[in-house]
Amino acid sequence: MRAHSSREPASPASVTPASRSPAPHDNELGLPLPQRYWAILVVALGISISVLDSAIANVALPTIARYMHTSAANSIWVVNAYQLAVTISLLPLSSLGDRIGYRRVYQSGIVLFTFASLGCALADSLPTLALARVIQGFGAAGIMSVNTALVRMIYPPASLGRGVSINAMVVAVSSALGPTVAAGVLSIAPWQWLFAINVPIGIAAFSIGIRALPGNVRRDSPYDYVSAVMNAFVFGLLIFAVDGLGHGERPVYVALEVVAALVVGYFFVRRQLSQPAPLLPVDLLRNPLFALSIGTSVCSFTAQMLAFVSLPFLMQNALGLTQVQTGLLMTPWPLVIIVAAPIAGVLSDRMSAGLLGGIGLALLTCGLLLLAATLGTHPQPFDIAWRMALCGAGFGIFQSPNNRTILSSAPRSRSGGASGMLGTARLTGQTLGAALVALIFGVVPQHGPVVALYVAACFAAVAAIISSLRVTRSGAPASA
Known part of the structure; x- marks a missing residue:
């Protein structure tokens, strides 16, 4: 494979809106100011709408089902098709971004997502809406797949944590506020x-992205289409x-799907081991x-979800709160992330991500345990709010340093x-x-929300342990 043999051609996309000065595409200096601000704005806008759309449709499903004259079970495809x-x-x-340029994949994703969103708004039947959601999902994947790679091109290594913290904050807040935004619009x-x-x-x-987003050095290696198809089968x-x-499908069907995924996955991984830059x-x-x-990221997001x-079931069914009260009392979690994530991002440029992640995930574990075990039957709003804030602080402290480590521990050419x-x-x-x-x-319907919070605390605790293992590892970023 010939690596780094061509560069994305100079274009208006490599200049700032104000000065039109060339962006440093193939070095580690990051973008100059104020182009850096415009570029991170584009990344934030793209990731916010793509993450929000994975959450807001849940709230609208009953309304969509009534409008389309379809069953609730069928309407689930509005969510599943996107996911x-x-x-x-x-x-x-x-992987395509590593080869043809992150900017091209990102901008193409935005175009596809925008047109598909218009198609969703104009859809008059469930099959049409589901098809538009599939296209919208592919557009969202174009945005999500390279957004943090673009952040690495936008910021120099010395301040990479700040850029990653902005990105992590947008993802976390968009995920948390999705239901609230949907309820407000509806x-x-x-x-x-x-x-x-x-x-x-x-x-x-x-x-804005046409003129603000950076390009990057591209590789002329051929794209592995067979691996892309195998990847789709494994994850699908x-x-x-x-x-x-989770929805009570017959165990034999679930087992067959798992076995098929494992078989295809075995050959998929074997193929990747022979590739110089595997998908x-x-x-x-x-x-x-x-x-x-x-591993830390998978466990922590499992706990978050x-x-x-x-929590809404706990607050409404067990504690007797209204939908509005539930929404308000869940808000401290994302609000504290807005404060904690940038601070953690700055600290991650100076401190071990393993240590910061361990501390943050320990706080998340404590917050989840307090929500599960100590609320009582008639808690005051403040009792719920400060526990939610503790969870948000822990998640915010963990996420930015963890994302920074994922990016900086990979060679720059493998940022995608x-x-x-x-x-x-x-x-x-x-x-x-x-x-x-x-x-x-389904197993414990009477105490389901509390049990789920205990399980979430267990995942957060495992994530804290995994994160702490990184304290003894070298954190030097790869640059080759």
Whole structure:
């Protein structure tokens, strides 16, 4: 393979909106100011709408089902179609970004996502809406797959933690506020506006990105289409198996899906081991620091999703709170992340991610245990709010340093692969967390929310242990 043999051609996209000065595409100086601010704005806009759309549709499902005159079970495909498309295409698109340039993949993702959002808003039947959601999912994957790789190009190594913290904060807050945003929109407008509001945001992000986003040195290696297809089968079958496990599918079908995924996965991994720049970055996973950081991310996002799905049931069914009260009392979690993530990002440029992650995840564990064990039957709003804030502080302290380590422990030329694994770890954890909640609610319906919070605390504690193992590992970033 001939690495670094061509460069993305100079274009208006490599200059700032103000000065039109060339961006340093192939070195580690990052972008000059104020282009850096414009570029990170584009990244924040793109990732916010793509992450929000994976959450807001849940709230609108009953309304969409009534409008489409379909059953609740069928309407689930509005969510599943999006989630499936994102998950099966994240790694292939991140690998494509390493080859043709992160900016091209990101901008193409924004265009596809924006047009598909318009298609969702105009859909008049469930099959049409589901198809638009599939296309929208592929667009979102284009955004998610390389967004952190772009952050690495935007910021110099000395301040990479700050850029990563902004990105992590946007992801965390978008995930947490999705239901609240959806409820707010639905209170004043039809469900179609949940998708229509993406259109002007997408147009703005693309327009600014043309002139602000950096390019990067590209590789002329051929793209591995066979691996992309195998990747889709592996992750697609696993998603169907996990979803079926959580929704009472017959065990024999779940077992067949798992076996098929394992068989295809075996040959998939064997193929990756023979590739110089594999689509599934097994070469990066050989780095203990990278592998431990990915494991920490999967466990922590599993804990987060277990909490986010079960807490509304605890507050409304067990504590007798209204939907509005529930939304307000869950808000401290994302609000504290807004404060904690930037601080942790700055600290991650100077301190061990293993130590910061261990501290943050220990706080998250304590917060989840306090929510599960000490609220009582008639808690005051402040009793719930400060526990939620403790969870948010812990998650915010962990996430930015962890993401920075995932990026900096990979060679610069493999930033796309690292970015794709980061997104895949997050989606894997969220999918597993949601499925576990459904499984727990089916096994112990009376105490499901509390049990789910205990399980979430266990995952957070495991994540803290994994994170602490990195304290003894070398944290020197790879640059080759």
